[in-house]
Amino acid sequence: MLTAHLIGCVIVLASLLTPPLTLPYSGSQRKGLVSRHVTLMKNLALLIAMMNFRLPSDLSYLQPVICAMLSELRIGPTVRTMAAVSSMLFLACALLYLQVSDAQVVIKPGDCPAVVGQSTLDTASYLGTWYEYRRFPAVFELGLDCTSAVYGLAGNGTISVTNGGTIRITLFGKKYVIKRSSIQGNATVPDPSKPAELSVSFGGFSPAGDKPNYFIQETDYENYSVVFSCAQLPGFNVQFAWILTRARGVAPSNLSDLESKLTDAGVDIRPFFTVDQSGCDSS
Ligand SMILES: *[C@@H]1O[C@H](CO)[C@@H](O)[C@H](O)[C@H]1NC(C)=O
Numbered sequence: 001m002l003t004a005h006l007i008g009c010v011i012v013l014a015s016l017l018t019p020p021l022t023l024p025y026s027g028s029q030r031k032g033l034v035s036r037h038v039t040l041m042k043n044l045a046l047l048i049a050m051m052n053f054r055l056p057s058d059l060s061y062l063q064p065v066i067c068a069m070l071s072e073l074r075i076g077p078t079v080r081t082m083a084a085v086s087s088m089l090f091l092a093c094a095l096l097y098l099q100v101s102d103a104q105v106v107i108k109p110g111d112c113p114a115v116v117g118q119s120t121l122d123t124a125s126y127l128g129t130w131y132e133y134r135r136f137p138a139v140f141e142l143g144l145d146c147t148s149a150v151y152g153l154a155g156n157g158t159i160s161v162t163n164g165g166t167i168r169i170t171l172f173g174k175k176y177v178i179k180r181s182s183i184q185g186n187a188t189v190p191d192p193s194k195p196a197e198l199s200v201s202f203g204g205f206s207p208a209g210d211k212p213n214y215f216i217q218e219t220d221y222e223n224y225s226v227v228f229s230c231a232q233l234p235g236f237n238v239q240f241a242w243i244l245t246r247a248r249g250v251a252p253s254n255l256s257d258l259e260s261k262l263t264d265a266g267v268d269i270r271p272f273f274t275v276d277q278s279g280c281d282s283s
């Protein structure tokens with residue numbers, strides 16, 4: 001079904017490389033504004049198409065093209081209205097697509113679910129190595145398996161974070177590592193009264209500023225940790241979730257209870273998938 005993907009990508013690329021179909025305006029300034037807008041929308045469509053490159057075989061790869069075409073609609077009395085209307089249509093189309101497809105990002109309308117961190121955190125017991133058992137699709141972990149997180153002490157109340165994983169391909173039943181990935185970060189607790197709500201930043205860059213972006217909903221330190229993260233944007237939110245385990249690839253004995261707890265907090269857990277942690281030590 002790779003062929004379907006390739007055809008989809010060629011269609012998307014072709015649609016991106018061709019000039020806008022209709023530009024019924026006079027005046028170079030107007031044309032400039034409109035074509036800049038169309039270029040932006042097309043780039044967004046390409047981004048979405050690329051994020052979904054691993055989609056199973058279906059026609060959903062055509063959707064970014066449909067969205068891109070919507071972005072070319074010209075409805076409204078002025079150029080600005082037209083741009084606004086087509087932007088809205090494009091965003092609505094893209095959001096719908098990301099919701100229904102096996103996308104590499106979990107976007108939901110409205111506010112972040114009200115997941116809270118557990119009331120206490122014994123930092124010393126939490127340190128050490130954790131393996132991803134399940135996670136939500138995340139663009140920054142696209143294609144990664146054998147994923148782990150190592151937490152240590154960086155001094156002055158800071159926790160050091162080292163996330164690692166591999167990109168592997170399977171040839172004739174054997175897995176080969178084609179890329180190893182490792183990223184260093186730091187975690188702090190912005191509000192000491194909420195010790196299990198951490199702010200993790202990578203390379204000194206913290207997308208959420210000082211706000212917590214790593215909520216330990218529940219951990220028993222020895223077997224599992226349920227971690228939730230959510231970025232609030234105007235009108236929608238982007239969610240990440242992980243079930244971490246101390247033993248590589250071993251499901252927590254009460255996995256379904258842990259997942260139900262996320263559900264009870266308002267999280268749709270359907271995007272969870274089990275991370276491939278097999279054959280990681282040998283590769
Ligand atoms: C350690 O943390 C405290 C409180 O956050 C801060 O005031 C101080 O500057 C930090 N020291 C170093 C060496 O980073």
Ligand SMILES: *[C@@H]1O[C@H](CO)[C@@H](O)[C@H](O)[C@H]1NC(C)=O
Pocket residue numbers: 154155156158184185186201202203204205
């Ligand atoms: C983490 O914090 C330490 C100081 O506490 C700093 O030296 C180091 O550069 C930070 N690492 C990253 C990846 O931000």
Ligand SMILES: *[C@@H]1O[C@H](CO)[C@@H](O)[C@H](O)[C@H]1NC(C)=O
Pocket residue numbers: 222223253
């Ligand atoms: C949790 O891990 C500890 C230490 O490895 C083990 O003794 C215990 O049986 C585990 N508990 C469960 C419920 O799996």
Ligand SMILES: *[C@@H]1O[C@H](CO)[C@@H](O)[C@H](O)[C@H]1NC(C)=O
Pocket residue numbers: 218220254257258261
């Ligand atoms: C999961 O199991 C542990 C014991 O291993 C228990 O302490 C914890 O409350 C359970 N969590 C849920 C959500 O049922």
